Amino acid sequence: MSNQTQAIGKTTGALPDGLVPGLAQTIAEHGYPVAQETAGLVVSAPEGRLEARLDEDGLTVTIGAAGSAELHMIREAFLHVLDDAAPGVSGRMRWEGDVAKTTYPPNFRKARFVAAEPVSRNFLRVTLEADKVEDFREGGMHFRLALPPQGREPIWPRLDEAGRTQWPKGDDALHNPAYTFVAIEPDERRFSFDLFVHEGGLATRWAQTAQVGDVIGIMGPGGGKPPESDFLLIAGDETALPAIRRILELSPADRRGHVFLEIGDPGDQMPLAAPSGMNVEWLQRGEGSGLWDRLSAVDLPPAGSSRFVWIAAERALATKARRHFRDHLRLTARESYISAYWTA
Ligand SMILES: Cc1cc2nc3c(=O)[nH]c(=O)nc-3n(C[C@H](O)[C@H](O)[C@H](O)COP(=O)(O)OP(=O)(O)OC[C@H]3O[C@@H](n4cnc5c(N)ncnc54)[C@H](O)[C@@H]3O)c2cc1C
Missing domain, CATH: 3.30.310.50 (Alpha-D-phosphohexomutase, C-terminal domain)
Structure with a gap:
């Protein structure tokens, strides 16, 4: 670079x-x-x-x-x-x-709500419109929403004299959940992401009630990039499904490994473009062996070979996985991405 x-x-x-x-x-x-x-x-x-x-x-x-x-x-x-x-x-x-001297942080922009349409039983595909969406093609698979509190005039993040981001606080604080790009369409000035609908979610409520043209903030892109390895163990729950789908789409045809996806509703199972050497298993939450049992039973290729473990799920599983793969099996940060995508 x-x-x-x-x-x-x-x-x-x-x-x-x-x-x-x-x-x-x-x-x-x-x-x-x-x-x-x-x-x-x-x-x-x-x-x-x-x-x-x-x-x-x-x-x-x-x-x-x-x-x-x-x-x-x-x-x-x-x-x-x-x-x-x-x-x-x-x-x-x-x-x-080249320290930013604009009012907004350089990785912040406003976006307008276009649509939220069902893609499976519990996922909504949310489409937003924004300027310069081509910038989202480089620099990570993820972004954060900046949702203003309901019923209040939004106060957006600003840069102070020293060029540091000052976030609105208290009653004006923004809600910043992370999501994964699904499609980026610069010609249309649009991008989209798949939002898992769940109880009590502020982002869920926003997506279900937003009106065309409503303005929110976007921070990004950022976060993890697709791993490059011959062997890949990849696992997660609904929140990781968009990222896992993307990683599999970008996987070389000769990649080997395992994919474990745990979902609560079979209506969210969808086709995945996995290489033939990767074994895909959909697990039903609460039935049969769980995500952790399947993950922890995998035999990894030896240290020094081209291998990667990618796991994203609820915090408790991520903590357990970090202990197992990083502390016990001694995988380095270059060989693993283990992230808590949400907290119960
Ligand atoms: C890098 C990254 C990428 C992500 N990509 C995606 C994505 O593409 N699509 C996606 O849907 N999510 C994704 N997530 C997860 C998402 O950011 C969280 O689920 C987030 O909490 C959702 O915000 P919210 O406003 O809906 O809920 P919050 O207001 O944060 O939480 C409200 C309540 O909902 C509960 N909750 C949060 N998530 C879940 C869940 N999955 N199941 C059940 N209860 C839940 C919380 O425990 C809390 O009680 C990603 C997370 C990270 C870190």
């Missing part, structure tokens, strides 16, 4: 001891590959590269990224880590370069 945008930030004033090792540890805990060097660290992520160096003047942070949205995302993530490691320092940083 060529880094077309760049920002440089410098601190002023005193810094706490052990700042760089502290930052390196927190960044590693977030799953990013971080290399610690003399008086500095380097993080290379698919979105771009961040370098932090300490000298007698203080800390200098250089970020290079493919675009302004990626740059903004890396900078915000770094400032978040810095706030943890050294509270107060981020407010004393001065930034130069």
